[in-house]
Amino acid sequence: MSSRACWQTFPPGRSTVSTRVRVLQVFLLVLATLGIVAGAMNGEVRTVITKAINVCLQCIGIG
Amino acid sequence: MxxxxxxxxxxxxxxxxxxxxxxxxxxxxxxxxxxxxxxxxxxxxxxxxxxxxxxxxxxxxxxxxxxxxxxxxxxxxxxxxxxxxxxxxxxxxxxxxxxxxxxxxxxxxxxxxxxxxxxxxxxxxxxxxxxxxxxxxxxxxxxxxxxxxxxxxxxxxxxxxxxxxxxxxxxxxxxxxxxxxxxxxxxxxxxxxxxxxxxxxxxxxxxxxxxxFNRVSFVQLTLNEDTCTHCGACVAVCRMAVDPSHDPASAECIRCSDCVAVCPVHALSLGLPSAQRKQRTVID
Known part of the structure; x- marks a missing residue:
């Protein structure tokens, strides 16, 4: 039986794709997690919350 | 669904x-x-x-x-x-x-x-x-x-x-x-x-x-090519203009799973690929 999902056939025609995409998945997962931690340490959380707890005048078409 | x-x-x-x-x-x-x-x-x-x-x-x-x-x-x-x-x-x-x-x-x-x-x-x-x-x-x-x-x-x-x-x-x-x-x-x-x-x-x-991320995300829409008859039912039901029988991981697919529900031969499934393999084994 053969079944197809993007994680198995991308890029097409390569037999080792499944492993490669799985590695890519884990890599991106780790990268995203590191980004969250690094951004938090860089003070981005404060920026986000400062923007979010005040009425965004641009969002409502005033600013 | x-x-x-x-x-x-x-x-x-x-x-x-x-x-x-x-x-x-x-x-x-x-x-x-x-x-x-x-x-x-x-x-x-x-x-x-x-x-x-x-x-x-x-x-x-x-x-x-x-x-x-x-x-x-x-x-x-x-x-x-x-x-x-x-x-x-x-x-x-x-x-x-x-x-x-x-x-x-x-x-x-x-x-x-x-x-x-x-x-x-x-x-x-x-x-x-x-x-x-x-x-x-x-x-x-x-x-x-x-x-x-x-x-x-x-x-x-x-x-x-x-x-x-x-x-x-x-x-x-x-x-x-x-x-x-x-x-x-x-x-x-x-x-x-x-x-x-x-x-x-x-x-x-x-x-x-x-x-x-659709091509590499953990959650996937998966097509079983052996089962698919290319009847076009999934294409007809997809309102995002995706052809799941050709490209189930299209960047346009919002994984609504309407195609999964309409497929007459259950060739499409949505979820984590490892879980899907078990499901197919049961069906087979």
Whole structure:
């Protein structure tokens, strides 16, 4: 039986794709997690919350 | 399946915007939960919103005079993208639900097939969400969230209308920009009646980002080629103009699973690939 999902056939025609995409998945997962931690340490959380707890005048078409 | 998904969208949409006091008093929630981005496009100035909009937050960090890269917000969006892909659009986005509900209004429907107009959302992402907030700044070095300011109909619907209705001072300050945004909102909502999710298909920068993850996300729409008869039932039912029998991981697919439900030979499945393999074994 053969079944197809993007994680198995991308890029097409390569037999080792499944492993490669799985590695890519884990890599991106780790990268995203590191980004969250690094951004938090860089003070981005404060920026986000400062923007979010005040009425965004641009969002409502005033600013 | 459609009703189950609609119910899920409704419940999650209400949960994300359930600070009802805000709607009564014309205020927004100011608690620490606003530090976290919610998955879908949901304005953080919506009176009921508990969390932040990912696209608004991304621009807010780009706007900061001292920073040029948004690792925290990009990481949060990336984490959701790598796990779910555009499943977020199909199951968790309140503005997507609003468009779907409008599409259920009885009227003549316009069905647009695969079109290059889908690339517009990538241009919106690049220009209005990334480049302009990074590059266009005032004399103090501060930028604007240009997508929110010029385009976002979700912000107009979820934040502007309730806040302006409840605050005379805000109402008095509304000018040409509000008129422009309100016009875009009306156009989007009107288009949603005759066309399936026009904003998601052609404009939404968040959908553009999640779409980039569709090929590598953990949750996948999987096609069993041995079982598929290429009958075209999945193509006919897909309102996002995707051909699941050819490209189940298309960046346009919002994983609504309508194709899974309609497939007469159960060749399509949605979920984590490892779980799907077990399921197929049972079927076989």
């Amino acid at each position: 459609t009703l189950r998904r609609t119910a899920f969208q409704g419940v999650t949409g209400i949960l994300q915007n359930s600070w009802f006091t805000g709607f009564l008093r014309g205020r927004i929630w100011r608690g620490s939960s606003k530090a976290v981005c919610i998955p879908g496009l949901n304005c953080y100035s919506c009176p009921g919103a508990w969390g932040s909009c990912p696209i608004g937050s991304l621009q807010a960090v780009f706007n900061r005079a001292s920073d040029r890269i948004s690792m925290y917000v990009a990481g949060l969006i990336g984490l959701l993208g790598i796990v779910l892909g555009r499943l977020v659009c199909g199951w968790l986005c309140p503005f997507g639900l609003i468009q779907e509900l409008l599409y259920r209004i009885r009227s003549r429907k316009v069905r647009i097939g695969p079109t290059r107009l889908r690339f517009l959302k990538y241009a919106v992402l690049a220009v209005l969400v990334i480049l302009m907030p990074l590059l266009v700044r005032d004399r103090f070095g501060v930028g604007d969230p240009w997508f929110c300011k010029l385009v976002c109909p979700a912000g107009t619907l979820e934040a502007a209308l309730p806040l302006l209705a409840l605050n005379a001072s805000l109402r008095g300050a509304a000018g040409w920009l509000f008129v422009w945004k309100a016009s875009l909102l009306v156009a989007t909502l009107a288009a949603s009646v005759v066309m399936y999710r026009p904003f998601c298909r052609f404009v939404c920068p968040l959908g553009a980002i999640y779409g980039l």
